[in-house]
Amino acid sequence: MAARRKLGNPLALAVMATLGERPMHPYEIAQVLRQRGKEQSIKINYGSLYTVVQNLEKHGFVEVTGVQRQGNRxxxxxxxxxxxxxxxxxxxxxxxxxxxxxxYPSFEAALSLLLVLPADEVVGLLTERVAKLEVQAAAVHGVLARLRRDLPRVFLLETEYQVHMIEAEAAWIRAFLDDLERGAVSGAAEWRQWQATGEMPDTWSGIDDLTRDGAAARHFREELGKLTPPS
Structure with a gap:
């Protein structure tokens, strides 16, 4: 289980990693992070960065090492x-x-509640999401191409991972939509029936009992417990 930290902001981690190279002032820290493309994975703004540095100093993780004067600045x-x-x-x-x-990503939460929406509407919404994901992936690929001209790959791993996850999500949605169109999604007919009539399908009438007390449900929860990472 991960330890409870005094600070949990990823920007604090990035600040410490940057200061591990050499002493810097906060403005320079932000410049270095942006030059290396870290704003793709960490939210960076000057106001919050100064606050993070102050909090790191408060907890004894960073300290003042000097002052810098350049020209009339x-x-x-x-x-x-x-x-x-x-x-x-x-x-x-x-x-x-x-x-x-x-x-607990918001899209995963939406998928868990998807039955609230009509199936045909979901098809349209997911199709729209795939199109936006494709644009997003193309944009990240463009960023990667630019950064690769100046930086070694080891500085870009998080951006590679990001575009991979975007493309993986889009691929899963396409596969689900294809299964739905082929009639290969179990429960889809009942879903449409429920939306059309407003009444719970008879085949789903005992589903809450199954999830609470059924042997199959208990086995599922046990197996899920083995897979679910600890919080």
Missing amino acids: PERTLYGLTDAGREELHDWLSDLVAVPVRE
Whole structure:
């Protein structure tokens, strides 16, 4: 199980990782993160970044190492990573890489409640989603192509993963829509019946009992428990 952290903002992790290279002022941290394309996976804005740096300092993970003056510009405070910060960075990142955590994405929540909508309307909505995912994937591929001209692959792994997940989602939706069109989705006929009549199909009348007390449901929950990552 992942440890409970004093800070949970991914931007704090990115700040510590960047300061692990050398002391920087917050504006420079933001510049480095953006130059490396990290805004594709981490929300970066100057206001929240300054707050994150202050919180990291409060918990002893970063410290003031000096000031920097360039020309007529105001002095800028330089921050560096402390020993405690290096330990926290290592442990936090190790947990994130090794320990799956159950998340609750909004699309997954929508799928769990999909029966509320008419099946034909769902087909249209999912078709629209696929088109938008395709545009999104193309945009990320474009970003990757630009970044690959300047950065080694090891700096771009999260963007590769992001586009892979977008394309995987689109592929799953296409397969589901194809199954639905072929009549290969069990329960689809009852779904349409329910939407047409407003009455629960007879074949679903005992479904709540199955999910609460049935042996098959218990077995399913047991198997699901083995697969579901701990929170």
